[in-house]
Amino acid sequence: MTDQTPALRLEGIVKTFPGVRALDGVSFAVMPGEVHALMGENGAGKSTLMKVLGGIHQPNEGQIIVGEEPTVMTSPLQAKSKGIVFIHQELSLAEELSVAENIYLGELPLKSFGRVDWAKLYAQTDAILEKLKVGFNAKTRVGDLSIANQQMVEIARALTVDAKAVIFDEPTASLTDAEKVVLFDVIADLKSQGVGIIYISHRMEEIFKITDRISVLRDGQYQGTVVTAETNEEGVTQMMIGRKLDLSRAAVTHELGDIALEVRDLSCGKLFENVSFQVRRGEVLGFYGLVGAGRTEIAETLFGLRNPSGGTIHLDGNEIKINSPADAIAMGISLVPEDRKGQGLVLGMNCRDNMTLPQVSDLTAGPFVAEGAEIAIFDQYRDKLDIRTPGWKQTVGNLSGGNQQKIVIGKWLSMHPNVLIVDEPTRGIDVGSKSEIHNLIRELAAQGYAVIVISSEMPEVLHVSDRIVAMYSGKVMRTFTSEEVTEDNLIQAISGITPTNKVA
Amino acid sequence: MQAGKMTPFIKTGAIWAFVVLELIFFSVAGEFLSLSDKPFMDLDNMLLLLKQSAPIGIIAMGMTIIMINGNIDLSVGAIFALAAVILLDSMSWAIFAGLGDWVIPVSWALALLTGVVLGAVNGLIVWKTGVDAFIVTLGSMLGFRGLVFMYNGENPTSELNWTLVDFAEAQFLGLHTATWFLAAVTLVIWYVMTRTVHGRNAYAIGNNREAAVNAGIRVGPHMMINFMIIGFLAALSAVVFYSESGSVNPNDGQLYELWVITAVVLGGTKLTGGAGSIIGTLGGVLAIQLLRKGLGHIGADTETVNLVIGLILIAVLFLDRQLNLKGKEELKT
Numbered sequence: 150m151t152d153q154t155p156a157l158r159l160e161g162i163v164k165t166f167p168g169v170r171a172l173d174g175v176s177f178a179v180m181p182g183e184v185h186a187l188m189g190e191n192g193a194g195k196s197t198l199m200k201v202l203g204g205i206h207q208p209n210e211g212q213i214i215v216g217e218e219p220t221v222m223t224s225p226l227q228a229k230s231k232g233i234v235f236i237h238q239e240l241s242l243a244e245e246l247s248v249a250e251n252i253y254l255g256e257l258p259l260k261s262f263g264r265v266d267w268a269k270l271y272a273q274t275d276a277i278l279e280k281l282k283v284g285f286n287a288k289t290r291v292g293d294l295s296i297a298n299q300q301m302v303e304i305a306r307a308l309t310v311d312a313k314a315v316i317f318d319e320p321t322a323s324l325t326d327a328e329k330v331v332l333f334d335v336i337a338d339l340k341s342q343g344v345g346i347i348y349i350s351h352r353m354e355e356i357f358k359i360t361d362r363i364s365v366l367r368d369g370q371y372q373g374t375v376v377t378a379e380t381n382e383e384g385v386t387q388m389m390i391g392r393k394l395d396l397s398r399a400a401v402t403h404e405l406g407d408i409a410l411e412v413r414d415l416s417c418g419k420l421f422e423n424v425s426f427q428v429r430r431g432e433v434l435g436f437y438g439l440v441g442a443g444r445t446e447i448a449e450t451l452f453g454l455r456n457p458s459g460g461t462i463h464l465d466g467n468e469i470k471i472n473s474p475a476d477a478i479a480m481g482i483s484l485v486p487e488d489r490k491g492q493g494l495v496l497g498m499n500c501r502d503n504m505t506l507p508q509v510s511d512l513t514a515g516p517f518v519a520e521g522a523e524i525a526i527f528d529q530y531r532d533k534l535d536i537r538t539p540g541w542k543q544t545v546g547n548l549s550g551g552n553q554q555k556i557v558i559g560k561w562l563s564m565h566p567n568v569l570i571v572d573e574p575t576r577g578i579d580v581g582s583k584s585e586i587h588n589l590i591r592e593l594a595a596q597g598y599a600v601i602v603i604s605s606e607m608p609e610v611l612h613v614s615d616r617i618v619a620m621y622s623g624k625v626m627r628t629f630t631s632e633e634v635t636e637d638n639l640i641q642a643i644s645g646i647t648p649t650n651k652v653a
Numbered sequence: 654m655q656a657g658k659m660t661p662f663i664k665t666g667a668i669w670a671f672v673v674l675e676l677i678f679f680s681v682a683g684e685f686l687s688l689s690d691k692p693f694m695d696l697d698n699m700l701l702l703l704k705q706s707a708p709i710g711i712i713a714m715g716m717t718i719i720m721i722n723g724n725i726d727l728s729v730g731a732i733f734a735l736a737a738v739i740l741l742d743s744m745s746w747a748i749f750a751g752l753g754d755w756v757i758p759v760s761w762a763l764a765l766l767t768g769v770v771l772g773a774v775n776g777l778i779v780w781k782t783g784v785d786a787f788i789v790t791l792g793s794m795l796g797f798r799g800l801v802f803m804y805n806g807e808n809p810t811s812e813l814n815w816t817l818v819d820f821a822e823a824q825f826l827g828l829h830t831a832t833w834f835l836a837a838v839t840l841v842i843w844y845v846m847t848r849t850v851h852g853r854n855a856y857a858i859g860n861n862r863e864a865a866v867n868a869g870i871r872v873g874p875h876m877m878i879n880f881m882i883i884g885f886l887a888a889l890s891a892v893v894f895y896s897e898s899g900s901v902n903p904n905d906g907q908l909y910e911l912w913v914i915t916a917v918v919l920g921g922t923k924l925t926g927g928a929g930s931i932i933g934t935l936g937g938v939l940a941i942q943l944l945r946k947g948l949g950h951i952g953a954d955t956e957t958v959n960l961v962i963g964l965i966l967i968a969v970l971f972l973d974r975q976l977n978l979k980g981k982e983e984l985k986t
Contacts, residue, residue: 452867478869492867497860497927506857506868510850517848560868 154217156181156345157233157314162211164201164369171197172208175371177364179314179345184336186356186377187349189366190389190607195349198366199318203228203235215313232313236303238322244292249274251291252306277305281335297328304335314345321355322441333359351439353382353644365389382646383637390607390636405615406430407465409599410482410568412451415460420446421623423460428568428599433590435614436603438643443623444603445487448570452484453477464567478507481567485557487576487603493557494545501527501541504560530559534589551582558589569593570601575609587613607636621645668920668936671969672943679947686951693950700827702939702946707831708733710938711890712909713916714842715883717934720917721846722879723859723926724779724786729887730909731797732771736888737901738804740764741812754816765888771797772884776877786876794910801903813899821897831893838886843931855879859926915966916941921973 155178164172172194179185189195200206202213204222212219215231222228225235242251249270250257258266258273274287283301285294291302300320307315317336321329336346336359348360356363357377365372365388372388411427421443428434436444449455451462453471461468464480471477477484486492494503505512505523512522527541534555538548545553554574561569574590575583590613594600604610610617617629619642626642676694683693691698712729719726743749743760752759771793778789804810821830828836846852857865858872866872895901920937922929941962948958 454866473869473871474867475869475871484867486867491861492863495857495860495864495927498857502853502857506853506865506870509853513850517844518850518853 153180155179155214156183156216157347158214159198159202160212160214162198162201162208162213164197164206164208171369172201173369173371174211175366175369176211177371177374179347181313181343181345182340183362184340184346184348184360186360186363187347187366188351188356188363188385188389193366193389194369195366196318197369199235199316199349202233202316229307229310232311234307234310234312234315236300236307236315236317236320238319240296240299240303242291242299242302244290246291247287248278248285248289248291248294248302248305249287251302252277252309256309273309274305277308280308280338281305283331295328297324297331300324300332301335312339312344314347315339316347316349318349319351319440320348321350321352329355351644353385353640353646356385357382382641382644386637386640405432406597406599409465410451410601411463411466412447413461413463415447415450415462416458417443417446417450417455418458419623420455421620424620424625425460426618426625426628428601430597430599431594432615433594433600433602433613435610435617436601436620437605437607437610437617437639438620440605441622442620442643444620445572448484448486448572448601448603451477451482451568451570478564481565483507483561483564483566483569485554485561485569485571485574487572489550489553489557489577494553496544496546498545499542500531500536500538500545500548500556503545503556504530504563507560508564526563530563534559534562535585549582550578551585554578554582554586555589558586562593566598568599568601570603572603573605574602574613575604575606583609607639611636611639619643667973668933668940671919672936672940675940675943675947679943679950682951683947689950693947698946700824700829700832702942703832703835704829705946706938706942707829707835708890708894709909709912709916709941710835710935711838711893712883712887713913713920713934713938714838714931715879715886716913716917717920717922717929717931718842718846718852718855718879719786719883720914720922720924721859721926721929722855722876723862724876724879725790725914725924726772726775726786726880726883727790727910728771728775728794728797729883729913730906731794731801732768732884732887733891733906733909734801734901734903735771735797735804736764736768737891737895737905738801738810738903739767740892740895741810741899741901742804744812744814754814757814757817761892764892765885768884768886768888768891769881770884772881772887773877775884776880779880780873780877798903798907805903807903809900809902811900814896817896818899821893831897834889834893838889839931839935846931851875851878856927859923860928912941915962919966919969 158178160176162172162175163170175194175198177185187195187198197206201208202222203225204227205225213222214220215233220231222231243254246254252274253270258269260266271287278286281301281304283298285298291299294302320332324332336348339346348356350356360377362374362376363380363385364374365385367389375384406429408427409430413425415424416422424447426434436447438444446455450457451471453473453476462471463469464482469480471480471482490496495506501523504527509518509523512519524541530536531538536552536555536559538552545556548556558571571590574586578586587609590600590602594615602610602613611634615631617634617639619626619629619639621643622645626645629639679693712733716726716729740760740763743763744756749756749759775790775793778784779786782789823830825833846855854865854870854875857868857870858875862872891906916937917929917934918924918937919940920930920933920935922934944962944965945958948961
């Protein structure tokens with residue numbers, strides 16, 4: 150391969166955001182006809198790198214070289230015209246339109262007077278679909294296709310241009326095993342046509358099955374590129390984690406209390422099946438797994454947002470039924486949701502109103518809200534959680550991510566819950582505030598709260614948890630105590646690798 | 654300076670500035686163009702303006718809650734008509750014959766109950782089916798209007814009770830009965846929206862429904878209560894208006910929903926919900942009534958009035974969008 154010109158080359162890409170060096174000198178090259186894996190933990194900089202490639206962010210330093218031509222990317226559309234095409238995890242298709250219209254959206258073949266040349270459109274589309282060997286045709290309505298086939302439409306879109314490099318971002322996240330096989334065939338086809346492929350995935354199994362080389366990012370820094378055949382899962386894991394993590398968190402000094410919440414064989418359709426665990430007062434139970442492993446869905450079920458299809462939930466030893474968030478709150482189960490802005494906060498309202506929202510109906514004087522009592526609660530938790538805001542009148546949307554998260558946590562703490570579930574506690578929060586939130590979670594456990602932490606970041610889940618539940622596609626693979634857990638056995642558990650089928 | 658505090662102030666402030674601008678414009682223009690000798694800002698004329706604002710204004714207060722909630726109610730005009738029919742017709746029902754003038758409160762209660770029930774029907778459908786309020790109330794707008802026609806065909810329903818007319822035409826401290834109702838409704842709804850849990854929840858639901866659900870707010874029942882409130886207010890508006898006029902045509906109240914929505918939107922309430930104010934809505938109601946009256950004062954005909962109001966509505970919303978867009982990295986759509 151060395152004598153070839155790379156299809157796409159990145160040289161010393163640096164991208165900084167206020168306070169964060171998101172990409173710090175990333176360089177690697179994708180050869181024509183190569184499947185090149187890009188790996189790294191969440192937050193390692195993969196998505197930022199993709200945004201730089203797609204022209205959504207401009208790099209502060211470094212250059213992108215397509216073929217032999219240094220290129221400034223200004224938009225995904227312009228990147229496409231240069232032959233760089235993205236297949237995103239989240240599809241962006243017009244469901245009501247036909248496959249052909251979606252593929253040629255914005256560039257439909259025309260006849261005179263702006264009439265669409267349907268014959269040509271369908272012929273061109275069917276030619277592409279034939280190459281992909283799919284079971285639908287140009288006139289099929291996209292909304293009638295399965296997710297896997299919709300992804301094929303995205304791929305077909307990529308093939309309308311002379312693609313030099315195709316970037317797949319977690320393409321198998323929502324595919325079944327059979328659908329994955331079809332996808333891998335298509336990737337093999339593209340490869341044989343000399344297209345360079347960047348394949349982003351967390352799933353070791355796939356990486357070792359289809360890629361030629363692996364590049365690893367960690368904390369925005371390029372860690373090197375290895376030939377897939379010359380390494381193994383442990384080697385890659387080591388590159389992703391880097392330094393041995395400091396697991397010596399503040400040692401658990403407090404006694405664990407009684408079992409606060411116990412879940413037995415809880416299922417919700419195919420989202421998760423037969424999940425059992427218990428969490429004691431004073432304990433932090435971590436949930437770790439890939440996106441789509443069912444962790445958030447468990448939290449939503451415990452909070453009354455989903456109806457379980459089987460199993461039981463016990464609070465302080467009594468079986469309970471939770472039909473709505475209002476029920477859950479009444480029983481002292483609270484959820485700090487994953488999407489803070491979308492699900493946790495009313496961004497247009499002020500700090501005080503957000504903090505007291507679930508209990509404001511109890512804070513009344515006659516028909517009116519007792520604003521004094523509200524302000525007292527806000528002040529108490531502002532001091533307790535060290536929320537930095539000019540005052541309670543501040544609109545929550547104007548606060549930093551860390552302070553917003555503290556408002557959500559304060560909202561529940563002020564109601565003294567039995568169980569506090571925190572989904573992705575530090576998503577979108579800067580490094581400084583992260584450790585603050587981590588310390589806060591430890592402290593809450595020390596105060597006797599039963600805390601469940603769901604996280605996609607391994608250092609985080611290792612740092613804050615007393616025990617860790619590892620999940621893979623809706624099932625609990627293993628529950629680790631803090632003595633048993635290592636990065637290796639945790640990453641293997643969440644990749645669906647059990648010691649018996651482990652690739653050496 | 655806190656951004657969160659200034660924005661609503663500017664928003665409600667803008668519509669009142671517009672109201673003042675109209676007053677000045679029509680006073681000056683009236684000097685040159687009006688056929689009447691009376692100045693536009695004559696006291697009686699202004700008192701009449703407030704009275705004439707009442708029917709739309711009372712409903713607009715309810716519409717503000719509905720729209721802050723992120724919903725809309727297109728059936729208010731039909732509820733208004735049906736409540737009016739019940740009000741006037743029930744006064745001559747045989748079972749109430751022995752009541753004398755005591756039939757008045759009974760008929761009022763029946764009309765108001767009609768409004769609450771119709772509103773509850775809207776709310777229940779929105780809650781239980783999850784169908785968009787626009788569609789639900791579009792259907793009930795047609796349905797309720799159908800009931801009005803079924804009641805008495807194309808004929809007007811009439812009942813003139815002089816005690817009632819005297820009450821409706823009375824002036825207390827200079828203000829007409831209808832104006833007092835508008836003032837009372839405005840005050841009560843203002844308190845509800847700014848000081849009570851219900852108001853707080855209304856803003857929260859409109860701003861971020863998911864977060865509101867996650868805070869344990871029961872969104873369905875909350876919205877149903879709001880539809881009952883607006884049903885009640887549409888009926889109250891009918892009660893106030895028809896106590897005086899004494900006769901309702903089956904087509905009365907048509908397009909009321911659009912006038913009401915226009916007033917609320919002019920007052921700064923967002924169609925997408927989550928933001929808006931009662932004081933702003935009052936400004937919007939007065940602004941529209943001033944335009945109608947002012948254009949009439951300077952000799953414009955009805956068709957011109959509608960054209961001008963339409964243009965102003967679009968201009969105001971365009972201006973609002975431009976002011977809000979500035980400096981924000983919003984998606985171009």
